[in-house]
Amino acid sequence: MSIVMKQVDKTYGEGATAVHALRGIDVEIPSGEFAVLLGPSGSGKTTALNLTGAIDDVTAGSLVVNGIDVTTLTTDEQIAYRRSEVGFIFQFFNLIPTLTAAENVELVAELTGHNGGDRAREVLKLVGLADRADHFPAQLSGGEQQRVAIARALAKEPPILLCDEPTGELDFETGRMILGLLRDLNRRNNQTVLLVTHNAAVGDMADRVLRLRSGMVVDDLRIDSPVEAQALTW
Numbered sequence: 707m708s709i710v711m712k713q714v715d716k717t718y719g720e721g722a723t724a725v726h727a728l729r730g731i732d733v734e735i736p737s738g739e740f741a742v743l744l745g746p747s748g749s750g751k752t753t754a755l756n757l758t759g760a761i762d763d764v765t766a767g768s769l770v771v772n773g774i775d776v777t778t779l780t781t782d783e784q785i786a787y788r789r790s791e792v793g794f795i796f797q798f799f800n801l802i803p804t805l806t807a808a809e810n811v812e813l814v815a816e817l818t819g820h821n822g823g824d825r826a827r828e829v830l831k832l833v834g835l836a837d838r839a840d841h842f843p844a845q846l847s848g849g850e851q852q853r854v855a856i857a858r859a860l861a862k863e864p865p866i867l868l869c870d871e872p873t874g875e876l877d878f879e880t881g882r883m884i885l886g887l888l889r890d891l892n893r894r895n896n897q898t899v900l901l902v903t904h905n906a907a908v909g910d911m912a913d914r915v916l917r918l919r920s921g922m923v924v925d926d927l928r929i930d931s932p933v934e935a936q937a938l939t940w
Contacts, residue, residue: 713768714731758771801854908940
């Protein structure tokens with residue numbers, strides 16, 4: 707699934723207090739690419755992710771995802787788009803504490819017409835948590851909770867994974883493991899991955915690195931020989 711941004715602007719507020727989060731972004735990410743949005747806090751990278759996921763609305767410009775003009779979607783169409791086209795993985799796992807790992811995944815699977823229980827077990831096995839399916843979030847490590855969150859995103863078989871600092875709450879070794887899992891999913895399923903981070907080292911494992919500063923793309927670098935996640939250091 708391709709992502710095409712043309713002269714995308716995002717402004718919060720009006721007049722003298724307006725904040726220009728994105729300014730004239732022109733980017734095309736082809737289907738199956740693992741792309742990293744790199745930049746410091748306030749650079750606009752999370753805003754770009756939220757616009758792609760139809761969590762927020764574009765102020766100006768064109769944003770087309772797999773032929774869908776996201777800027778023209780109604781509220782109901784945005785909900786349907788988020789349900790079918792994108793999977794979200796955040797820094798904070800956002801699991802429901804009173805539900806088991808399997809039940810957290812089942813909720814999403816059932817929304818997209820799958821047999822919730824069967825699909826939950828399938829994707830938890832995919833992320834290496836088949837034996838932890840009946841555990842509650844409090845009984846899981848941080849890395850295991852993030853893997854449940856990834857399984858939840860995968861449950862609906864989205865063509866795009868949108869990842870916002872997915873290793874930000876994890877230790878170094880666990881973070882590398884999660885990055886390796888995301889890369890494996892990208893290769894195995896040809897899923898487009900858009901990953902936001904402030905950690906420059908993560909870019910070494912990507913197909914492409916887009917550096918943002920003050921709401922603008924200041925560098926667009928293609929990586930000819932990405933390293934494996936386990937070779938990353940920071």
